[in-house]
Amino acid sequence: MKKNAAKPRERSKEKSKQAFLDAVGKILKTKGYQALKVNDIAATAGLDKKLIYKYFGGTDQLMDEYVRSQDFWSNVKSDHPAGEITDGGRSFSKEMLLLQFDYVFKNKELQKVLLWRLSEQRKSLKKLTAEQESNGELLFQGITDPHFGEKAEDFRAVMAILVSGVYYLNLYAAVNGSVFCGLDLKSAEGRAKIGEALSFLVDVVYEKK
Amino acid sequence: MKKNAAKPRERSKEKSKQAFLDAVGKILKTKGYQALKVNDIAATAGLDKKLIYKYFGGTDQLMDEYVRSQDFWSNVKSDHPAGEITDGGRSFSKEMLLLQFDYVFKNKELQKVLLWRLSEQRKSLKKLTAEQESNGELLFQGITDPHFGEKAEDFRAVMAILVSGVYYLNLYAAVNGSVFCGLDLKSAEGRAKIGEALSFLVDVVYEKK
DNA sequence: AGTAAAAGTCACCAAATGGTGACCTAATTT
DNA sequence: AAATTAGGTCACCATTTGGTGACTTTTACT
16 A cells, blocks of 8 residues: 555645644744644644654654755745856845845744754754755855855855854844844844844955955 | 841851752753753752742742853953953954853853743843843943944944854854854864954954944 | 741642553555 | 555553642741
């Protein structure tokens, strides 16, 4: 019954798996990743928790699969017209950072996922794949690495800091009083200041090196 | 019995409180902040959990008090000779960032505290105090704000990004594969690159503005 | 010394947690 | 149609969780 490829038979298993994945997203949005327990997920999905063990192995692998199923970073990767880059990726990098800054701010799920990735207890070591795509490796390899040549790693280091900063600031704002270094990370003015700083820092890296 | 100030009477209550605070630190170091449950803390402290409710009100306020008791940021605040600053805080800022980068990397407890601050479920809104001191408000107010004048907020924005980057990169490295933007955040070379980038970015802010 | 108020322990509770074996049900194969 | 197999439910378990009332012991004040 299992090797018949002619009839794909996605009767219910796939739908159920999807229901669990959807449930994860829903819980993440509403309750946060700390509330991600088997009972809760099963209840939200309207299915039995045993299926979670059957299909995924446990909550951890469910989460892993959920992260893989959502391509949070696709928006950054693909919305730029390729081939038109003549400035070594300066405007692209800038745009990416600003987009990311805004995107993470608005996307509760992504916030929770980022937080979850920083969290402990994840015994599964499957994140290798997500590693590569997550930080726009193609931006580096295809565009900025050639442009910066020997200084490629220095540019990467700067971007690492900026991307990290974007992540952390939004995570911080989502939970705490949202005032960081005297700037209100939830106000339009505060966020504009951060945006300007990001833009400025990218510019300066391209100019100075 | 309670208003006699002559004899301080720190017989046992203070010691017990301290025992709980120490237990928190110990658990943070060994198991991470997810393992911070009343039962666990009480067991580690060798005392009854009821005292936690009596003395602190609950685990949340215990954590708050723990964070307050550890002045993680004092190392950055006070190790610099005051009054000798003639460069508008440039070297001071640089030094602070680099120190912080190294300090967070080595200090497991601080990592867990940072993570906890990003985490949900903290109903207590007591972090206001920690807010001020945490990000070296005095550095801004006393040194860099005057130096940058109208651009003070722009400088703060840059520092917000850099500090956040320092935090996030170390948190990321502590859990994941530690490769971020193609840099190994655990290797000496990778960290050196980040350090150079931090230094460079601070310099450039002082030069360009 | 005697007393009142703490410090501290213990047993116990209700709820939630992760996890599994027994069972029923629907689809596929033969 | 019968048998098989996977999908799915349910009841149940052991543990752990947060939390509290009743109790004993120690401390300090008069």
